[in-house]
Amino acid sequence: MNIYFAASIRGGRADREIYSSIILELKKYGKVLTEHIGDPNISSSGEEMADTEIYNRDMVWLKEADVVISEITTPSLGVGYEIGQAEAIGKKILCLYREVDGKKVSAMITGSPGVKVSRYETIQDVSKILEDYLK
Amino acid sequence: MNIYFAASIRGGRADREIYSSIILELKKYGKVLTEHIGDPNISSSGEEMADTEIYNRDMVWLKEADVVISEITTPSLGVGYEIGQAEAIGKKILCLYREVDGKKVSAMITGSPGVKVSRYETIQDVSKILEDYLK
Numbered sequence: 001m002n003i004y005f006a007a008s009i010r011g012g013r014a015d016r017e018i019y020s021s022i023i024l025e026l027k028k029y030g031k032v033l034t035e036h037i038g039d040p041n042i043s044s045s046g047e048e049m050a051d052t053e054i055y056n057r058d059m060v061w062l063k064e065a066d067v068v069i070s071e072i073t074t075p076s077l078g079v080g081y082e083i084g085q086a087e088a089i090g091k092k093i094l095c096l097y098r099e100v101d102g103k104k105v106s107a108m109i110t111g112s113p114g115v116k117v118s119r120y121e122t123i124q125d126v127s128k129i130l131e132d133y134l135k
Numbered sequence: 136m137n138i139y140f141a142a143s144i145r146g147g148r149a150d151r152e153i154y155s156s157i158i159l160e161l162k163k164y165g166k167v168l169t170e171h172i173g174d175p176n177i178s179s180s181g182e183e184m185a186d187t188e189i190y191n192r193d194m195v196w197l198k199e200a201d202v203v204i205s206e207i208t209t210p211s212l213g214v215g216y217e218i219g220q221a222e223a224i225g226k227k228i229l230c231l232y233r234e235v236d237g238k239k240v241s242a243m244i245t246g247s248p249g250v251k252v253s254r255y256e257t258i259q260d261v262s263k264i265l266e267d268y269l270k
Binding site: 008009010011012044045046047050051052053054055056058072074075076077078079080081082083084085086087088089103104105106107108109110111112113 | 144
């Protein structure tokens with residue numbers, strides 16, 4: 001199974017370690033195409049590649065993916081874009097989020113029939129959510 | 136001309152007054168379907184409607200739009216989603232942003248061939264950008 005994992009890069013890297021933990025969980029189920037999302041060397045400045053190259057690479061991966069899993073606690077324009085494109089091409093999409101300071105997830109995500117949203121607190125919760133969703 | 140204006144709601148309302156000014160500029164060119172984006176009564180808690188109703192209304196408007204104009208300075212998952220969906224259905228898309236603290240716009244937006252990104256500092260800049268883009 002090809003898994004496209006989406007999470008914030010330029011929107012902010014505060015949850016970077018959580019992304020790494022989620023990627024480790026995802027690797028139990030298949031190939032994570034976007035493993036660099038957890039890379040501690042990638043700051044909010046982004047990757048050392050031209051934006052068009054990043055875009056073209058990620059859109060190829062998105063099309064190759066069997067499922068799109070995203071962590072949406074840190075609001076990210078790029079993650080929203082990927083979810084919108086993924087839904088338009090009929091991909092299966094799961095969004096994971098933690099409630100922080102009572103902030104609410106966008107209605108364009110929670111209100112969409114093509115997106116499943118699951119709330120978690122711990123990585124153990126994520127493990128259970130992924131088991132239910134991917135098995 | 137039907138204009139879909141997209142900007143942050145639940146992602147944060149710090150730029151709300153700027154959104155209002157942009158909407159005023161846009162109204163010179165056509166009907167702004169999403170005029171509520173500038174409403175001072177809408178906080179980051181969002182609108183007083185069910186998420187599925189917001190989603191369904193906004194997706195109808197997105198399809199009816201001749202052009203999508205968004206303000207992307209505050210990272211927003213919903214705005215990213217709308218841009219992704221709009222691009223998938225072939226809409227003309229312009230993103231406006233101010234550079235704040237050296238933060239960079241997502242490569243999924245700047246790297247996309249279907250999205251034009253314009254940087255501005257003042258509302259006078261926006262006025263000129265819109266004139267060039269919409270006339």
